[in-house]
Amino acid sequence: MEERTDIPTFQQSNLPSAGRLLAVDWGEKRIGVARSDESQTLAQPLTTLTRRAGKRFPMRQLVALLETHAVTGVVVGLPLDERGDEGAPARSARQLAAAIGRQTGLPVALWDERFTTARVLAAVREMGGETRGRKDDVDALAAALVLQHYLDARRGTAT
Numbered sequence: 001m002e003e004r005t006d007i008p009t010f011q012q013s014n015l016p017s018a019g020r021l022l023a024v025d026w027g028e029k030r031i032g033v034a035r036s037d038e039s040q041t042l043a044q045p046l047t048t049l050t051r052r053a054g055k056r057f058p059m060r061q062l063v064a065l066l067e068t069h070a071v072t073g074v075v076v077g078l079p080l081d082e083r084g085d086e087g088a089p090a091r092s093a094r095q096l097a098a099a100i101g102r103q104t105g106l107p108v109a110l111w112d113e114r115f116t117t118a119r120v121l122a123a124v125r126e127m128g129g130e131t132r133g134r135k136d137d138v139d140a141l142a143a144a145l146v147l148q149h150y151l152d153a154r155r156g157t158a159t
Contacts, residue, residue, distance in 0.1 A: 014107040017154075019072030022046070022065065023147035024100070025113060025139055026077055026093040031057070032139030034147045035069050040154070043147035045140035057096060059103060066104055074100050077113030077146040084114075111150045113142070 015021060021040060025032035031049040036042065046065065049058045066074070076097040079089040086094075094110065101108040 015073035015075070015109050016107070020069055021073050021075055021147065021151075022069065022071045023075040023111075023143045023150070024062070024077065024096070025143035025146055026079060026089065026096055027051075027139060028089075029053075030139045031062075032141070032143035033062070033065060034140060034144035035071070036147055036151060040151050043144045043151060045137070045144040048137075048139045057099070059099065062100070063104060066106065071106065074104075074106055074108045075111050075147055075150050076100065076108060077143065078110040080112055080114050082114070084112075109150070111146055113146045 017040065018038070019040075020038050021036040023032075023034045023036075023043065025034075029051055031051060033046045033049060034043050035046045037044075046069075049061050051057060065071075074097075076093055078086075078093050081087055097108045097110055100106070
């Protein structure tokens with residue numbers, strides 16, 4: 001069996017090992033959001049926040065979600081390029097992670113989100129689903145995929 005190299009190895013983070021986590025899949029227009037269960041076993045899509053052109057990140061909406069769902073930590077997807085290098089989107093995600101930590105006092109971890117949207121699109125199509133007009137759903141599913149990869153890697157069960 002060939003070892004997969006596209007799944008990042010887990011790096012220790014300051015996120016608590018119990019309690020609900022929330023994941024943010026950064027995008028210029030849409031921000032996918034997902035949450036874990038309290039045992040940090042399963043991730044599920046939650047919603048998609050919209051960022052209007054030229055406007056700031058909808059932090060107030062995100063903070064409301066963090067409070068509503070009693071979140072203990074946040075995972076922010078880090079959009080690296082194919083080679084694993086950081087470009088402008090990754091720098092924006094790092095700035096967002098820092099802002100979330102400052103505004104909420106919650107611990108925040110960054111997690112490689114390479115190809116998550118492409119994987120979600122492929123999975124939806126493979127199951128016979130339509131992706132046209134479902135960008136919000138796709139972004140929330142991508143956030144769930146980022147979070148599930150994080151949870152699995154943390155437990156040592158990533159495949």
